[in-house]
Amino acid sequence: MSKKKYRNDTEYLLSNPANAKHLMESIAQDKAGKHIKKTMKELLAMERQPTPR
Template sequence: MNVVTYSEARSSLKAVLDRVVNDHAPTLIHRRGGNVVIVSEDAYSSMVETMYLLSNPANAAHLAMAIAQDKAGESKPQTLIEV
């Protein structure tokens, strides 16, 4: 994660925002009164979707089971038609 001061972010805001989007990496802005993290819209959307999927205990358990099966080599590729 990139870390910049508030002054650095203010003086080069376009460069900071471009780096967040282009590098797909969040930037922490260190400032008095509390730090702020900037993430791209794609990263934010991904986090919101993940939180939504994991908010349902049954869905979270199903996803955990699928991950365990994949790690154990028990999964097989499927096409969308097969699903």
């Protein structure tokens, strides 16, 4: 992703207060280590699993 595209996307997300709040909360969670890492293979496997009812 180019810097210009990244800047435009970020500006768009921050232009709406609700989006900005969510983005800032997500960044804070990431910095605090509150995230889960998945490989593409793991994500694809999750996608194929049936949804529990």
